[in-house]
Amino acid sequence: MSLSNEKVVELLEMELQALKREGVCSLPISRDSILSLKNLLSELDESDNIFTSLKQSSIGCNEVYKNPMTTKQTLPSNPKVILPEGGKLEKYEWLKHKVLNCEECKKHVRPGKKIVFGIGNVDADILFCGEAPGADEETLGEPFVGRAGQLLTKIILAMGVSRNDVYIANIMNWRPEMPTTVGNRPPTQEEMEFCLPYLLAQIEIVQPKVIIALGATAVSGLLGHDPTRRMRDVRGKWATVANTPLMVTFHPSYLLRNNTKAAKRTVWEDMLEVMKRLNMAISEKQQNYFL
Numbered sequence: 173m174s175l176s177n178e179k180v181v182e183l184l185e186m187e188l189q190a191l192k193r194e195g196v197c198s199l200p201i202s203r204d205s206i207l208s209l210k211n212l213l214s215e216l217d218e219s220d221n222i223f224t225s226l227k228q229s230s231i232g233c234n235e236v237y238k239n240p241m242t243t244k245q246t247l248p249s250n251p252k253v254i255l256p257e258g259g260k261l262e263k264y265e266w267l268k269h270k271v272l273n274c275e276e277c278k279k280h281v282r283p284g285k286k287i288v289f290g291i292g293n294v295d296a297d298i299l300f301c302g303e304a305p306g307a308d309e310e311t312l313g314e315p316f317v318g319r320a321g322q323l324l325t326k327i328i329l330a331m332g333v334s335r336n337d338v339y340i341a342n343i344m345n346w347r348p349e350m351p352t353t354v355g356n357r358p359p360t361q362e363e364m365e366f367c368l369p370y371l372l373a374q375i376e377i378v379q380p381k382v383i384i385a386l387g388a389t390a391v392s393g394l395l396g397h398d399p400t401r402r403m404r405d406v407r408g409k410w411a412t413v414a415n416t417p418l419m420v421t422f423h424p425s426y427l428l429r430n431n432t433k434a435a436k437r438t439v440w441e442d443m444l445e446v447m448k449r450l451n452m453a454i455s456e457k458q459q460n461y462f463l
């Protein structure tokens with residue numbers, strides 16, 4: 173099967189965006205590959221917007237991807253969320269109902285697919301924050317249920333807790349639209365800002381002792397866009413969001429692509445830091461995972 177140049181570039185762009193989201197800032201590329209890429213790009217129609225950003229090489233590591241499909245749209249101002257009086261569960265159900273009925277969110281959801289709201293224990297010590305729902309998540313209406321989610325579940329179990337003990341949320345409540353049905357793209361800054369009040373309200377309800385940001389997009393969503401921020405500088409370090417300690421680590425999909433002991437150990441060391449901060453018991457076996 174031979175692919176058109178457009179398709180090749182589209183797939184390449186999706187792959188690069190996925191790597192960038194996971195915190196990869198640079199890739200080794202041979203001279204021959206650069207020449208082939210230049211030839212490929214020069215054959216494409218200049219007016220084809222979809223590829224313009226790639227052709228101009230304008231996507232810096234921490235820049236938010238500006239998909240022409242969505243950058244022209246203007247989202248309404250941020251939703252105002254004032255939680256009602258009551259217990260955590262009541263507040264959670266109130267907020268979930270509000271988000272699942274959010275008119276703007278509904279507009280962006282493909283027919284037959286779902287808005288995705290956070291899930292888990294409202295009394296959790298740990299709140300994991302990812303980026304945005306993917307295909308599996310928008311089908312089931314639950315965060316982290318696809319391949320990356322299965323890996324996240326393994327990480328949680330390795331920490332000696334279960335998915336029911338933690339809370340799992342995303343920066344975004346809908347799957348960012350794409351020109352194709354396959355592949356994902358990171359949310360735009362505008363999209364992240366629109367959904368942020370919903371995430372902050374979940375943090376306010378759960379009041380976790382630690383938030384774990386999974387990947388560069390989660391960091392940008394939680395801490396704000398900063399073009400000078402590099403994953404290699406912030407990963408494994410503590411920051412603060414909503415008066416809560418924030419640990420930054422790689423997204424599980426980074427581990428799916430970099431299935432090495434070293435990458436797993438890096439993420440695991442971040443989890444050990446979280447466990448230490450929470451005074452969780454750490455066995456010798458846990459201490460030595462992936463060594």
Ligand code: URA
Nearest residue numbers: 302303304305315316
């Ligand atoms: N990746 C995310 O960031 N969130 C999900 O819910 C699934 C995959």
